[in-house]
Amino acid sequence: MKDQPSPIRETDDDARKLARVLLRSARHAALAVLDPETGFPFASRVLLATDIDGVPVILVSRLSAHTKALANDPRASLLTGEPGKGDPLAYGRLTTQCLVEPVERGHAFHERIRTRFLERHDKAKLYIDFPDFLFFRLNPKQASLNGGFGRAYRLEGNDLIIQSPANEAIAATAADAVRDLVERHPDVAERLATRLKVPESGSWRICGIDPAGFDIISGDFLLRYEFETLAVDSDHICSNISKIAYSIP
Missing domain, CATH: 2.30.110.10 (Electron Transport, Fmn-binding Protein; Chain A)
Structure with missing residues (x-):
């Protein structure tokens, strides 16, 4: 058999x-x-x-x-x-x-x-x-x-x-980094939602970042995006987010 x-x-x-x-x-x-x-x-x-x-x-x-x-x-x-x-x-x-x-x-x-x-x-x-x-x-x-x-x-x-030596450093600066990003680009979350073709909902916002990616949320909808490689610090994460949101398709 x-x-x-x-x-x-x-x-x-x-x-x-x-x-x-x-x-x-x-x-x-x-x-x-x-x-x-x-x-x-x-x-x-x-x-x-x-x-x-x-x-x-x-x-x-x-x-x-x-x-x-x-x-x-x-x-x-x-x-x-x-x-x-x-x-x-x-x-x-x-x-x-x-x-x-x-x-x-x-x-x-x-x-x-x-x-x-x-x-x-x-x-x-x-x-x-x-x-x-x-x-x-x-x-x-x-x-x-x-x-x-x-x-x-x-x-x-x-x-x-997420096995990254940058975990703790990113955790310490994550909130400030996202706040600064949103102040520079108030529409960044909406642009991400459009680029990533999320379900139609109300306003979107970034609700979490880490070395491996970021999360955006609107009401009951949450979308996780994973980077191709781990980010080395919070500035790197925000740079990745900006490129995704504002680059030409």
Whole structure:
């Protein structure tokens, strides 16, 4: 009897890029944890953002079932990827297995994560500082990408992380760099939206930058753009953004 061909394709750069975009463009995700009392998987929906290194971040209440589960066992799984019209299984989705770490107030990353989270989820300002809420970073360990029918791949956690020595420096200057860019070019986000052919919506704005790319948002729509190579500093990122927005098609 002949061996059946493996349904898993060889992971290439296109697959890695698709996986990164599916993870970094998600505003929410399905989170699965292990129930500490029964051991059964427990799934719920969470809001999602990313830290400067591309690691996904969630904000949760300490009173929730999934937070209690994560305190008992730090293993978790995220499902990202939005279906469109027609068969939902024809659209890409990514399952990312993670080990979580809490980011309490006073943690070195807390203010940075808080700022980046609010850039995506401005309504979270109503409860983000409640004492029973905290952030978790979900460090990817491995992932399974389904890019549509017949396009299955396995990825390592490092495929999803921005491994750049410039991460911290860019994080420290990101807000000022974007503000300066918008002051010089007030229409930059709208120009990006036009060039990248995003869905028609209200006004767009840049809601995050990192060495690997940038995010623009309008209402419920968020678009992630990945650079071809990692940027070396915030000025480099803004230069890349300007070239995309204003270069001749």
